[in-house]
Amino acid sequence: KVTVKKGYPINKTDAEWKEELSEMAYYVLRRAGTERAFTGKLNKIYDPGTYVCAACNIPLYASENKYDSRSGWPSFDRGFDKNLEYDVDYKLGYARTELKCNNCGGHLGHMFMDGPRKTTGERHCINSAALNFIPSNE
Numbered sequence: 001k002v003t004v005k006k007g008y009p010i011n012k013t014d015a016e017w018k019e020e021l022s023e024m025a026y027y028v029l030r031r032a033g034t035e036r037a038f039t040g041k042l043n044k045i046y047d048p049g050t051y052v053c054a055a056c057n058i059p060l061y062a063s064e065n066k067y068d069s070r071s072g073w074p075s076f077d078r079g080f081d082k083n084l085e086y087d088v089d090y091k092l093g094y095a096r097t098e099l100k101c102n103n104c105g106g107h108l109g110h111m112f113m114d115g116p117r118k119t120t121g122e123r124h125c126i127n128s129a130a131l132n133f134i135p136s137n138e
Contacts, residue, residue: 008101008102008103008104008105009103009104010055010056010103010104010105011104012104014030017029017030017055018030020055021054021055022129024129025054025055025129025130027129028106028107028127028129028130029053029054029055029101029104029106029107029108029129029130030055030106030107031107032089032091032098032107033107033127034109034127035073035127035128035129036072037071037072037073038072039072039128040072040073040074040127040128040129041128042074042128042131042133043072043073043074043128044068045074045133046063046066047063047133047135047136048063048064048135048136048137049063049133049134049135049136050062050063050133050134050136051063051066051074051076051126051131051132051133051134052131052132052133052134053083053101053103053104053106053108053130053131053132054106054129054130054131054132055101055104055106055130056101056103056104056106057132058083058101058102058103058104059080059083060079060080060083060084060101060108060126060131061076061079061080061124061126061131062080063136065077065078065079065119067115067116069115069123069125071123071125073109073125073126073127073128074125074126074127074128074131075115075123075124075125075126076123076124076126077115077116077119077120077121077122077123077124078119078120078122078124079099079124082102083101083102083103084099084100084101084102084108085099085100085101085102085105086098086099086111087099087100089110096110096112097110097111097112098110098111099111099124099126101130106130107127107130108124108126108127108130108131109124109125109126109127109130110124110125111123111124111125112125
């Protein structure tokens with residue numbers, strides 16, 4: 001599924017993003033970078049709550065859809081589709097489904113079809129730096 005969008009509701013200059021985001025969040029969200037496996041702060045968090053875009057705070061993933069893929073990055077079998085953009089990325093020389101925030105265009109990670117077969121079969125492999133976690137009790 002590919003849903004590419006040209007304009008986003010939240011549109012800031014590169015300088016504004018650089019000022020607002022941490023160095024790693026800027027690298028991931030605005031430069032489509034990838035944090036090193038097993039280094040992200042949210043990789044092993046399984047508390048009830050919602051994962052939101054670190055740049056614009058729109059809800060992206062529910063904790064009940066998170067699972068341990070043993071990949072080294074937070075993984076979800078689905079997200080809030082209306083808030084996700086599915087794009088195609090050829091940076092490694094072959095097509096991959098790139099996941100972006102549909103509100104600000106920030107790069108989140110990639111989707112692979114090696115996820116849990118009992119649910120969607122999808123693995124949304126997401127950089128911790130692209131997300132903030134809001135516990136259910138807050």
